[in-house]
Amino acid sequence: MKQNLLFDVLEIHNAPDFGFPERQLAQNLAFRKAKFGVLESCAQSVKETSKLYCYYKMDRPFLRVAPFKVEIVRFNPLAVLFRNVIVDEEIERIQELAKPKLARATVQNSQTGQLETASYRISKSAWLKASADEVVERINTRLNWMTNLEMETAEELQIANYGIGGHYDPHYDFARKEEKKAFSDLGTGNRIATALFYFTQPEKGGYTVINCKL
Numbered sequence: 025m026k027q028n029l030l031f032d033v034l035e036i037h038n039a040p041d042f043g044f045p046e047r048q049l050a051q052n053l054a055f056r057k058a059k060f061g062v063l064e065s066c067a068q069s070v071k072e073t074s075k076l077y078c079y080y081k082m083d084r085p086f087l088r089v090a091p092f093k094v095e096i097v098r099f100n101p102l103a104v105l106f107r108n109v110i111v112d113e114e115i116e117r118i119q120e121l122a123k124p125k126l127a128r129a130t131v132q133n134s135q136t137g138q139l140e141t142a143s144y145r146i147s148k149s150a151w152l153k154a155s156a157d158e159v160v161e162r163i164n165t166r167l168n169w170m171t172n173l174e175m176e177t178a179e180e181l182q183i184a185n186y187g188i189g190g191h192y193d194p195h196y197d198f199a200r201k202e203e204k205k206a207f208s209d210l211g212t213g214n215r216i217a218t219a220l221f222y223f224t225q226p227e228k229g230g231y232t233v234i235n236c237k238l
Contacts, residue, residue, distance in 0.1 A: 068098065075099065084169050092170060103234055106170055110163070115223045117159045118152070122183035125150035129184065131195075144193035151180040167219055177213065186230075194235070 076098070080091035093107040126148040130139040154161045154175075164175045186192075198215040220232060 072099070081170070083172075087169060101234075109166060109170065110221055110223075114159050114163065117157065118163075118181075118183060119223065121152055121157055121160070122150040122185075125152075126183070126185055129192075144195075145191075147184050147186045147190045147192060149185070150183045152183065153180050163221075171217060171219065173217060179215075194233075 076096050078093070078095045081094050082088050082091040092109060095105040095107070097103040097105050127150070128141050129145050129147045129149040131142045131145055132138070133140055152160045154164050160181055163181060164178070167173075167178070168175050197218045222230075224230075
């Protein structure tokens with residue numbers, strides 16, 4: 025009896041299971057995009073987009089003179105774009121400080137809490153303390169002004185270099201409730217926000233995708 029190759033071939037699973045639920049979410053979204061041509065769950069309605077706006081942030085004395093340009097991109101989850109908040113001289117200094125410290129980036133094992141390399145994160149990273157240079161301290165102060173979040177419990181400034189072909193698969197920056205040992209060595213609690221500065225703009229790639237509410 026001739027096999028129907030369309031329906032009788034067994035499903036092949038050749039992707040390793042790393043135990044990360046966000047990987048499955050990403051695969052589901054990719055399938056929906058391939059099937060329907062658009063991530064309709066990520067599209068904002070006219071009612072939602074009508075509530076988005078831009079403004080000058082001037083709630084600190086210094087910002088009355090040099091306000092931040094702020095764009096609300098999405099409310100749920102909140103995504104905010106700050107424009108022109110770092111200058112070339114600061115970027116060059118941070119790169120100079122980070123270059124000798126760059127090493128293969130690691131992830132935290134959700135079971136053991138230990139840091140280890142992973143195939144789904146291909147990049148180099150370095151960490152800079154505020155005391156490393158006045159530019160780092162200045163950026164930390166600026167982050168406080170941008171977000172109104174205290175920096176005492178913030179992590180060190182992380183510099184990431186993805187290079188050619190580098191990537192970081194879908195992931196959560198914060199620890200989920202089942203990850204009891206995450207960030208335990210820091211003693212500062214869970215992450216509540218992520219701020220990204222873009223130092224360079226490659227000709228191709230270089231995107232950061234922030235998922236919609238799932």
